Amino acid sequence: MSDMTDTGGPVLAADGTPLKRSLARALRRQKMRALMLIAPLLLFILISFILPVADMLYRSVQNGIVTETLPRSVVALADWDANSGDLPSEAVFAAMAADLKDAAAAKTHTKVGTRLNYENPGISSLFRKTGRKAKKFDVENGGPWKEALIDINKGWGDPDNWRTIQTYSPPVTAGYFLNAVDMRVGPDGAESRPESEQIYMNLLKRTLWMSLTITVCCILLAYPVAWILANLPMRQANMLMILVLLPFWTSLLVRTSAWKILLQQQGVINDILVWIGLVDDSARLVIINNQFGTIVAMTHILLPFMILPMYSVMQTIPPTYLRAAKSLGATDWTAFWRVYFPQTIPGIGAGSILVFILAIGYYITPALVGGTKGTFISNQIAFHISSSLNWGLASALGAILLAVVLVLYWAYDKIVGIDNVKLG
Amino acid sequence: MAEAVSDDGFVVFDRVQKSYDGETLVVKDLNLSIAKGEFLTMLGPSGSGKTTCLMMLAGFETATHGDIRLGGQPINNIPPHKRGIGMVFQNYALFPHMTIAENLAFPLEVRKMGKSEREEKIKRALDMVEMGAFGGRRPSQLSGGQQQRIALARALVFEPELVLMDEPLGALDKQLREKMQFEITDLAHNLGITTVYVTHDQTEALTMSDNVAVFDDGRIQQLAPPDLLYEKPENSFVAQFIGENNTLEGIVTEITGDTCVVRLDDGEELDATPINVSKVGERTKVSIRPERVEYNKERLQEGAHTLKAEVLEFIYMGDIFRTRLRVAGNDEFIIKTRNAPDVERLQPGQQIEIGWLPQDCRALDA
The missing domain is CATH 3.40.50.300 (P-loop containing nucleotide triphosphate hydrolases)
Incomplete structure (x- = not known):
């Protein structure tokens, strides 16, 4: 073998095959076995997590329904100039009539109506009403279709409706995303919606602001608790740790409902305040079904996620550092602030990321105690998924939320460094 | 104190x-x-x-x-x-x-x-x-x-x-x-x-x-x-804690000024310096440093008590020899000798006589 290497050729194994290949072969079995072991989890994650997320992300831009249902009209409309103010030509109307006849037979005309109604409220009735009569259209011999359609429903005489159909005819659209950031496609491209129709950006800002408040509250409350936990003797620390973990053994719903009982106007806290005379019976405090209620309940629910990483970091800081600082002349406060606190920052960072990311996507608690002013963007997503069935918009909102979290994560990594995060 | x-x-x-x-x-x-x-x-x-x-x-x-x-x-x-x-x-x-x-x-x-x-x-x-x-x-x-x-x-x-x-x-x-x-x-x-x-x-x-x-x-x-x-x-305590130390237990039989005689438990007698023993009949622990023990008779002081010892183990440590002896029933009696050309290397089983200067042998509390 040694004389082989001397000649400069590839290193050979004992049987003459190149060493690299026989090494790969030897390792292949190990790699296969490792892959087989993680295969169930990999498949599970792929099927139950990655694929649905990818599908939902695609739904936020998917718009195939218009071209599929109205193929001829889409082609015919391509040349029409929406800003001319004129109605499309007779050919477009004829194509629409033919499409509507097919669609009515397949009963898909209401679906395209619903889809376009998201962008142009009222347009769904146009399709529904026309569809009823479209079954009887004589496509070859009838006409002229311009008059016939306008006769059935005046909506066909409105260029705005045609503009909507033309704008949303491509199979991929930014419409859902524009909608999610309170914009729409107007005559001159993307434009802001009127103030009264703006919902989502404010909701997103509120979600971010409230999540931040909750995170800060958690830091302030968790720091002393974690410090006590880390400095108590093992036995008492374990006892206290059980108390910290106790909420995890109680249903989230129960904990949130408990806050309802405590905070409502006829609830425990208000009753006590009235009883001791701090608050007049006629002026009971409104501390639930608003932002305050959401912040209080969510701080309580997310607190353990802050305490645990802080505790595990503080546990690793030996008390000699504080003693050393004091022996060097630092007061208790200086010793804490200059020596102890900087070493706990990784724990604060880990807890903050955890709490903030959990908070930003929280659903149940804001839904129960948030009222109208204290709900999060996830509640709006849930509404579009289960009530309005506008999945495209729900997906777009979800995608924006995901992007915000990733951007914040990236920013955090730049500022604090993700290597500095310690969970234990 | x-x-x-x-x-x-x-x-x-x-x-x-x-x-x-x-x-x-x-x-x-x-x-x-x-x-x-x-x-x-x-x-x-x-x-x-x-x-x-x-x-x-x-x-x-x-x-x-x-x-x-x-x-x-x-x-x-x-x-x-x-x-x-x-x-x-x-x-x-x-x-x-x-x-x-x-x-x-x-x-x-x-x-x-x-x-x-x-x-x-x-x-x-x-x-x-x-x-x-x-x-x-x-x-x-x-x-x-x-x-x-x-x-x-x-x-x-x-x-x-x-x-x-x-x-x-x-x-x-x-x-x-x-x-x-x-x-x-x-x-x-x-x-x-x-x-x-x-x-x-x-x-x-x-x-x-x-x-x-x-x-x-x-x-x-x-x-x-x-x-x-x-x-x-x-x-x-200090004798034991600082450095290596040999201890022999016995009773003080005689005190004259700054020397005393201690009768060990097996009946042998030796000279020592009384440190914190005050009267005859008191139990004492006698402490001797391993390097102060002498088995070459020529170097021993006139009239000093000697003890019989049996060599149990001889360890060559380079600069010194470390020899373990049985002395007055104590199997852990250590002596240390500098490695010099004229020093005899003892053999296990060998019977020797050992002794020391009375000032190196201190009678301490029991």
């Missing part, structure tokens, strides 16, 4: 007691005076109270009873950060989130020292421990020995008059430890600072100190310079 200590020491422990639980005393009636510029080592087994004493001096523990004075002032009620005592911890306690220079700047910053003065002092302190090039590094990038030096520099940078060291060399390997022992003593003597050093390593205590206080059971068993401590232990 119960007499009150003189007031002229730089550091004075005056009848200090300490109890953690209110039931047992960890430190019992401690009286100790440390002169300015002295290097004092507190030596003792773990749990002997030496670290507690150091912590009381540093201010991290409060004395249950008694006064601790520093430069004549009682410091019992002064918080640690106002005592101005430098301290080196066992695991160095260098702040991991600061660079070496920032670590050294810390005691100066909390003293509100100006930037230029600060930098000058840091530079001087780093040069002093030969670590001048390391100011920008973090503690985790340094080796154990280097961290040790930085810890020393940090404890000295604000020029305290008193430095406490709590087993500072415990985490280092043997060679480095020996090197650092000399560096620390050199530094302490050159700067003229008073040092209180805590260790359980007797070699460290002997090589470094001006005075060693041997702690056991919450009391100082003996306070003496290293040579006296080794050669003239005052009680059997």
Whole structure:
């Protein structure tokens, strides 16, 4: 073998095959076995997590329904100039009539109506009403279709409706995303919606602001608790740790409902305040079904996620550092602030990321105690998924939320460094 | 030992007691005076109270009873950060989130020292421990020995008059430890600072100190310079704890001035120096250092008692021979002989006679 290497050729194994290949072969079995072991989890994650997320992300831009249902009209409309103010030509109307006849037979005309109604409220009735009569259209011999359609429903005489159909005819659209950031496609491209129709950006800002408040509250409350936990003797620390973990053994719903009982106007806290005379019976405090209620309940629910990483970091800081600082002349406060606190920052960072990311996507608690002013963007997503069935918009909102979290994560990594995060 | 200590020491422990639980005393009636510029080592087994004493001096523990004075002032009620005592911890306690220079700047910053003065002092302190090039590094990038030096520099940078060291060399390997022992003593003597050093390593205590206080059971068993401590232990604990020691038990049969005769349990008699035996008939432990035992009859003093011994084991250790004997029923009697051409190498099973000068054989408490 040694004389082989001397000649400069590839290193050979004992049987003459190149060493690299026989090494790969030897390792292949190990790699296969490792892959087989993680295969169930990999498949599970792929099927139950990655694929649905990818599908939902695609739904936020998917718009195939218009071209599929109205193929001829889409082609015919391509040349029409929406800003001319004129109605499309007779050919477009004829194509629409033919499409509507097919669609009515397949009963898909209401679906395209619903889809376009998201962008142009009222347009769904146009399709529904026309569809009823479209079954009887004589496509070859009838006409002229311009008059016939306008006769059935005046909506066909409105260029705005045609503009909507033309704008949303491509199979991929930014419409859902524009909608999610309170914009729409107007005559001159993307434009802001009127103030009264703006919902989502404010909701997103509120979600971010409230999540931040909750995170800060958690830091302030968790720091002393974690410090006590880390400095108590093992036995008492374990006892206290059980108390910290106790909420995890109680249903989230129960904990949130408990806050309802405590905070409502006829609830425990208000009753006590009235009883001791701090608050007049006629002026009971409104501390639930608003932002305050959401912040209080969510701080309580997310607190353990802050305490645990802080505790595990503080546990690793030996008390000699504080003693050393004091022996060097630092007061208790200086010793804490200059020596102890900087070493706990990784724990604060880990807890903050955890709490903030959990908070930003929280659903149940804001839904129960948030009222109208204290709900999060996830509640709006849930509404579009289960009530309005506008999945495209729900997906777009979800995608924006995901992007915000990733951007914040990236920013955090730049500022604090993700290597500095310690969970234990 | 119960007499009150003189007031002229730089550091004075005056009848200090300490109890953690209110039931047992960890430190019992401690009286100790440390002169300015002295290097004092507190030596003792773990749990002997030496670290507690150091912590009381540093201010991290409060004395249950008694006064601790520093430069004549009682410091019992002064918080640690106002005592101005430098301290080196066992695991160095260098702040991991600061660079070496920032670590050294810390005691100066909390003293509100100006930037230029600060930098000058840091530079001087780093040069002093030969670590001048390391100011920008973090503690985790340094080796154990280097961290040790930085810890020393940090404890000295604000020029305290008193430095406490709590087993500072415990985490280092043997060679480095020996090197650092000399560096620390050199530094302490050159700067003229008073040092209180805590260790359980007797070699460290002997090589470094001006005075060693041997702690056991919450009391100082003996306070003496290293040579006296080794050669003239005052009680059997110190004799056992410092260095290697042979013990033979017996009864005092005769005391005449500064010599006495001890009859060992197997009937043999030997000459000894009475240290803390006072009357005939008292039980005693006789202590002899292994290197003071002589088996070459020509070198023995006229008229000295000799004992019969059987060689059990002969170990060649290079510079010395270590021979284990059976003497008066004791199987663990060790003698050490320097490896010289004229020294006989003993064989196991060989019967010999051993003896020693009476002043090397000390009759201590039983």
